[in-house]
Amino acid sequence: MVKDRLALALARRLARHRWQAALSALGVALGVGVVVAVDLANHSARQSFEVSLRQIAGNATHRVIGARGLDERLYAQLQRNGIRRAAPVVEGGVRLRGEFFQLLGIEPLAESAFRGWAPPLNSSAIVGLLGGEDAVLMSARDAQRLGISAGEDARIKVAGAEKIVRIAGVIKSGAGGDGLLLADIAAAQRLLNRFGELDRIDLILNASEVARIKELLPADARLVVPQARNRARAALGKPFQTNLAAMSLLALLVGGFIIHNAARFSVLQRRELLGCLRMLGATHAQLFARVMFEALALGLVGALAGLLAGAWLARMLLHLVARTIRDLYFAAPAGELQLPPELLAKGLALGLALTLLAALLPALEAARAPPQAVARRSLPELRARRELPKWALAGGVAMLAAAALAAVPGGGVLSGYIALFFLLVGFCLAAPLLALLLARVCAPLFGALFGFRGRFALRGVGAGLSRTGPALAALTLAVAATIGIGVMVESFRASVSGWLTQALPGDLYISIPANSSRRAATALPPGFAGDVRALPGVAAISSGRSVEVETAAGPAALHAISFAPKSYASFHFTEKLPDLWRGVERGEMTIISEPYAFHRGLRAGDEVSLLAAGGARAFTVGGIFRDYGSERGALIVARDPYARWWGDDAVSTLGVYFSDGNDAENLTAQIKSVAAAYDARIRVTSNREIRGYTLRVFERTFAITRVLRWLVVAAAVLGIFSALLALQFERARENAVLRACGCTRGEVFALGALQTGVVGLFAGLLALPLGWLCAQLLIRVINPRSFGWTLASLPPVSTPSVYLEALALALFAALLAGLYPGWRTARASPAAALREE
Template identity: 45%
Template structure:
């Protein structure tokens, strides 16, 4: 290409700086959302991996036992038999000053081969003598010590499963390696004996770490007693990562929708730049510029805009990711497991992905305008009306292609698969297909409105409608961008409200007890520390208490990996709280008492089991098989749950501990007064959480709302991208129609009437976008509920159609269009008509 062509393009963009800025902003916003979600997910994943590595270290295998742990005598026997290297580990959680710490009990003399970063390196300052000989001493990371504003030798108060404990800091851990330093964050390390006392695990170990050669695995496995298992160390990490995979994929897909909306803006910008330069391009073609040179001129400009927008988007995305990281971490803590993420991890892979997405999306959106600039013969390229005629001719064909794309998406949804990728591909095909049909639909809607209002509408209204249809090549693109963004907002709102109402109804019939008692630690739901027997006895004897149901929650091994098991003693009222997807209650409950288990809907979905199948569980006396009696609806965890009768659990797991109580009151007993009596009776024994049925419902819905906060943010960002696109389109129309509006002013139209005309035109565009967004939004909601959500999490949701969400969608589209049209309307109404006519 000649320098003359490049200079012509540069001069055009310098003369239209606002258009250049809007294009860059649109690209930057789209890229920023993708980068932010990607970095937040990757940082959480990396923090989890570091946390797991800090525990597993160099271990290749682990010896694990029942939920109560392993008798430490086994470790002594294996060591005496020459099993080296091996290291005992005691693991649990503790809370202090609103923060959750992982408490790790280790043997310093067995550690060097396993966890070098915990082997008291030179940067660590640890009084090893105190740690080994003085009870209640721990070491902590240097950064955590600064955060807690403590010094070495100071005391730290802990809450461990509702039991208070005080430890002394015997030193700090640190490392020169940034990753190792991050792994130490949120960790308390103690001697084995100290950790056993703090976690009430005297004489027991959480697991034993081993470093084995492949040939050593089976001989070791055969030496283990019944109920003790040998597993690969990475199994635990893999299972935990699988828990959050669907959550991360859904966030990534939602962020890509923002980039998809940005595509419309890029396409609109490049199309308008081609249309506005038609006379110049026609002259260049007539003077000898080839089609190839014109194509690469437009494509090169798009690549430049994409590069600038992507660079800015990456910077904004990194800043945005820091805020999203807290939301992602909080959601993982609420739903899955304890995770401390304080540092944002920016990887070259994430940045490379952002560059490819930003540049790829820009070039993809610029191909059609670049081809358009090369196709028209030079003698016709200066005729604007011919382009609009051609566009209206092409619109039906584009709508037909869009119909094919939507039908293809529908067929993909019908394909029997549990994979998420086909569902998301179908979702994007449906959105793109709908967008291709917007120009044809818009033209027909406006034509119908013109016919119906021919005698009723005043001149400004008729001109507003005609202006939308006369410039369909650009108004339709802006309408499509806004419609897609608002449809995503409507679809997500309907899905979230359906989810919320489903959870609300489930809580209503599941929480049958009047009061619930559990250990006071906020991590009790994850680790299920036991209630003291004396606490249970005093609760039972409290005035106003009629009956109790008991709960024991723990993690056990199975053929599907570690699973959540709940051992329940249920009275008749408790049983009414279960709703079954498969199986008849009259047959389920007798089978349940005889030894069958119940599985939640997410567990059945993930494990592909049905009533009548058998489930293998690792019990204290070895592997046992339990028949599955029924599948119940459950929305507590997408990981899934297995429920077993309390008597059956005690028989096979030799565990009589209780993690929580459901308290049923006598008729007429006051809930609040009974809660106060319970608190006064047991507070001297153990810190417990005593909550009413209503309190748990409210707390559960609060967690639900926190979980979807990040979704709301991404919805708003998608609408922001669309708003930029509408503003860009309206500014383009203002420039293009400057002469037309100047003539209207010259023949008598007042500034107020012109303002009204432009405002009506933008309002019509917003109204059409809002009306088109409703059916697409409802379709997206149905796909999210019936396909994406079901495949990702296994939940059955009941579709709700909140009228306020639909009305808000239309109002959002109209408001966005009207706001975007304020500046163009002001500029047109305040510009002297003579100036516009002279410029033309």
């Protein structure tokens, strides 16, 4: 009976502050929503990435690959020798209606055991494939999305050339086949211009066949296990996704502050009531349970709303995540959103756990409320201030732990994130004390600037710290995060841009864009390079051949380069051996990019084994160079040894160096006309254009980061809004006295605005050092540990805009949040407020 009354009494009080309740639920909703959205988008992207790898690999237990693809006759040889469950594959990337598709050339007659989603052998879809040299199948979903129906012709672009295919049918089997064009191997060879060769042979082998097949393979072919390779490829996207997940947790952290704030407020506001209830016989435990229950109820409502919002948001994020993965890893995830219940449950649990954690302290406070505290309003405020140094000390310890974690050499990505978390939380714990100190320091300045109002506002902030502290901390955290991420992106861009300037010493670059093969870039026509070199005004050319080669640890990108004199200077080595270039030219050494070294754990002087035409060939790592071109990394060897050992003297890229004092425009036009005479697909690009394009891709990669940053800020604005709203209610009487003493509404409003402005300003000021620290962690610890990239660390003066924007953001966020509460206070009738007294 007492318990019910207790609940009722507290609930009534809460109902009067339903705005407060709604806002704290919204805070949780936002936090949970962002976490769930990122989680879902990540999961779906990863899932479709894996599905697309798996569906291409099928049920194969093994796979035969070659140094330069495979001679198609090997397949027949295996068949004749009783290796029956074998499926030849020719594959390449094509564009259909501007979208990337994987053209998968198969032998339908050998398929049934391999790719379960492929149509059955006795279906007319497969029959349609066998029927024509231009017939392809696509998934029903893709066909519907693109508005293509079976029987229609469609234009595809293969290595820049346009070809016509007939959509012979659609595959209706579930998730399989999305992003694929399935063709008979004869058609695929013709469309991709890959006569006589295979990319691989998929196999289902038993133990005795494994032994047998090894004797049948030529020296330049290798038997590999596709599952391991798929895992390795899928793992590539992981650091990127971990980054997103970590950012989403920031939003949740901010949400936690909001609910903490709200719970704390509800306790403060109901102190009298709680004191009365204690006097009436309510136990500590009852009050504790009551406050926790309230918080939990709000948390539950918020978390549930967060799940809905998260699912909705994930749909938008998925597009960005999938696009980034495509840009970074050259895979084509289908991008279908999935809603696995365990992820939703995880989001819900996270939201509730955070709510409980955030409400713990206020609930304890409520339970501890002494009955006589009814009249002593100043008591909690005093205690809160007394405890500030304790919190700050705890914060200091946390930040020290962060520093220690960051300093441990060879630590993982996770420890980097934990360090970041400690740093943020530690700083936020210390934030109220810092704000108080800041208020003291600023007092004379404010007095001088705004007179008594300035001092009044500052004191008010100091006095109200038990209420404004968490909100201030939340805003600090959010703004610091935007600084950290902003600085990181800026220094990333500066690094990439600097690298681009150095890495592209040539004036023009010539290639055929879009590969018809996964394995090798499209070759330039023979004779073309010589013709370009012979043009007057061309000082030198460098030529390159880009292929995928097999290493002991799976496929890797290899560039075989014939260097121009200026090429050598285009490499910036992080480590190298002394006689590096001679070793490279002789074919004894390779130079590898930083991410490649990072992923494979290689140092200069180590050895790598590459599968060449005559079998495995060892190279010494002569140097490790900075490269932001590929997250997977790449190896470089000299072209002459490559041509000899791989039996491939094709050229896929030319770098053209003009001699000084030439009319660059005229020469470019000449080269373009030479190119057009050879092959219309050849693209001549200036180094400036490449730079521009690369930076555009870069911007796209960070689009999602920007979205998340704004979500974190939104959560913080919400937090500060709810804190200020509550604060203004608290101040109702204070303001009434001011009004009664003759202040106008405008003056009261201005005073309120000044106070909230102070909160925003302080949060912004505190966020500056924290943001800088975050950026250092991201640049020096987390990024190298995630991707292997060394980024230039920019001093704050070189990116002042990031810091100034953040400060303005904090100020603006606080003022915006203070608008409505200020307006309400100013409008309140002083008589009504004073009557309560």
